[in-house]
Amino acid sequence: MVMVRVEGIHKSYGRGAAAVHALRGVSFEVRPGELVALKGRSGSGKTTLLNIVGGLDTPDQGRVEVDGRPLAELGEDELLPLRRDRIGFVFQSFGLIPILTAAENVGVPLRLRRTEARKREERVTSLLSQVGLAEHAGQRPGELSGGQQQRVAIARALANRPALLIADEPTGQLDAETGHAVMELLRAVVHGESPEAGDAPGTPPAVLVATHDAALIGLADRVLELHDGEIVGR
């Protein structure tokens, strides 16, 4: 089974002489239970590729399937629930809502899905303890360290048991040790070592993570290397 299938993706920004060809014929697959690192220099196209795989942007050419569904054939009314329910996003800048507590931030995706309050609270408690933040549930992002904020963001991304977790430089703002701990957490999730992982027991998510940190790349199951919009190593 394949969770992500990317075939012959091209993407350019701008036109004419000023055009930037950000992706030039990228193809790869990611299976459930795989942690795939996407490495490459700044400007190599990593963010562009993750945005396209996550349905936040569209390619000029090529095909993307997530969870067996071709994104180009989905209307906004189908794409929205796919993004909301099947895909979790983690960004370098955490993206937490400053006025909400850690627990409230983690609960946002569950509210969007209208999960009943008691179930929501149970799940939030379980997610926060899984990422080691049970004691910090009532603190706001500004009262947490960078590593703690990123763990809240990961708990939030896992709230709906996504089939696919996309992380764009999730350790970019963290020191080496904290970054390593965050990457270990992603590894535990994808390898099904955590009870909250995946859709159901036995179905861990696929994780695609952009990073240029060599130590983190070493924790991946597989590495794809982007150079000027092309995969040059896999």
Ligand SMILES: Nc1ncnc2c1ncn2[C@@H]1O[C@H](COP(=O)(O)OP(=O)(O)OP(=O)(O)O)[C@@H](O)[C@H]1O
């Ligand atoms: N909205 C945009 N408009 C114009 N050019 C863009 C836009 N977004 C990205 N680009 C260009 O496309 C290329 C790929 O950018 P992208 O952000 O995907 O790279 P990246 O590998 O994620 O880099 P970084 O590690 O710095 O985030 C770069 O040359 C960039 O300048």
